[in-house]
Amino acid sequence: MKTKARPSAAILLTFLISSLLAPVHGVAATPVKVVVSILPQKYFLQKIGGEFVDVSVMVLPGANPATYEPKARQMAALTKAKIYFAIGVPFEKRWLPRFAKFNSKMVIVHTEEGIEKVAMKSFNPGSRKSRSAGIKDPHVWLSPPLVMIQARNILRGLVKVDREHRQVYETNYKNFILELVNLDLEIQDMISADKAGGVFMVYHPSWGYFAKTYGLRQVSIEMEGKEPSPKQLETLIRFAINEGINVIFVQPEFSTKSALTIAGAIKAKVAPADPLALNWADNLRKVAREFVSALK
Numbered sequence: 001m002k003t004k005a006r007p008s009a010a011i012l013l014t015f016l017i018s019s020l021l022a023p024v025h026g027v028a029a030t031p032v033k034v035v036v037s038i039l040p041q042k043y044f045l046q047k048i049g050g051e052f053v054d055v056s057v058m059v060l061p062g063a064n065p066a067t068y069e070p071k072a073r074q075m076a077a078l079t080k081a082k083i084y085f086a087i088g089v090p091f092e093k094r095w096l097p098r099f100a101k102f103n104s105k106m107v108i109v110h111t112e113e114g115i116e117k118v119a120m121k122s123f124n125p126g127s128r129k130s131r132s133a134g135i136k137d138p139h140v141w142l143s144p145p146l147v148m149i150q151a152r153n154i155l156r157g158l159v160k161v162d163r164e165h166r167q168v169y170e171t172n173y174k175n176f177i178l179e180l181v182n183l184d185l186e187i188q189d190m191i192s193a194d195k196a197g198g199v200f201m202v203y204h205p206s207w208g209y210f211a212k213t214y215g216l217r218q219v220s221i222e223m224e225g226k227e228p229s230p231k232q233l234e235t236l237i238r239f240a241i242n243e244g245i246n247v248i249f250v251q252p253e254f255s256t257k258s259a260l261t262i263a264g265a266i267k268a269k270v271a272p273a274d275p276l277a278l279n280w281a282d283n284l285r286k287v288a289r290e291f292v293s294a295l296k
Contacts, residue, residue: 029165031053032053032162033054033080033082033083034049034056034081034082034084034085035055035057035077035085036057037089038065038089038276039277040275041057041087041111041141042278043279044141044176045085045154047175047179048151048158049154049172052169053158058070059089065090065276068091070095075102078099078102078103078106079102081103082105082106082162083107083157083158083161084106084108086109086110087112087138087141087150088117088136089138090138107161109153109154109160112138114149114153115146117137118208118209119136120136120208121205135225137209139275142209142210142275143210144183144184144284145184146209146213148181151173151176151180179281184213187284187285187288190289191214195295197215197217198295199218199243200216200218200219200249200291201240201247201249201262202221202248202249203221203249203250203256203258203259204250204251205218205220205222206251207287207291210287210288219236221236221262222258228258237262237265237266240262240265240266240268245294246266246267247269247271247290247294248262248263248269248271249273249291253276271290271294273287
């Protein structure tokens with residue numbers, strides 16, 4: 001009578017080891033539900049939080065962070081959020097208190113904390129002086145050195161709600177800071193000494209911190225949040241001709257009517273410079289190159 005072959009001890013040992021080393025499904029950590037105001041913040045959160053964060057964005061692509069009204073589905077999703085990362089855009093002033101009431105357990109972190117904001121300025125081409133509009137410029141995410149401050153606040157927020165992955169967050173944070181330092185140096189190298197102080201023209205003054213960081217001057221068509229008057233348009237056209245402006249930069253959230261009028265008068269082109277792109281670093285490089293190319 002034949003006996004059934006038994007697996008050898010070596011085979012059993014191999015099976016046991018492979019079972020122990022195999023990935024265990026169903027026990028992975030549940031990502032922290034995070035909500036941010038604008039798309040660039042999602043980029044920052046993914047850099048620091050990695051696989052341990054699930055990021056939702058309030059201001060949808062093409063929408064204006066100054067006037068945004070959250071959708072019903074976004075408010076419903078907010079109930080599951082553990083933490084909200086604000087950045088100081090105008091719609092937050094009205095909605096953050098409502099978000100706090102809607103989800104009283106949700107932690108709210110102001111990532112712009114520690115940044116000294118400057119007033120948004122309307123440039124008066126006739127006098128070549130800037131006039132403060134009295135409104136603090138919220139576009140702090142468009143300067144890599146200022147994003148370093150925001151990254152630190154993001155790290156603190158994530159550790160507060162998820163101490164289990166602190167080491168991962170801290171490692172990712174350090175790597176992100178190195179990326180920001182390299183990006184800052186890269187943009188500095190793009191703007192050679194002969195380009196310093198150069199003027200670029202935009203419709204909406206989103207790029208003030210970028211200009212300040214890299215020694216450039218931003219001239220906006222929009223005057224204190226309003227379309228320019230016919231007289232102001234005339235002055236802007238004369239200024240653009242004198243400065244040799246050949247590109248006017250616009251963004252999706254705003255009308256291009258005035259920009260097209262000036263561009264037509266001075267034979268310049270209109271080009272996009274999106275301050276709210278998700279692929280933040282590549283977008284900043286692209287815009288920097290286009291600004292430099294447009295400088296006289």
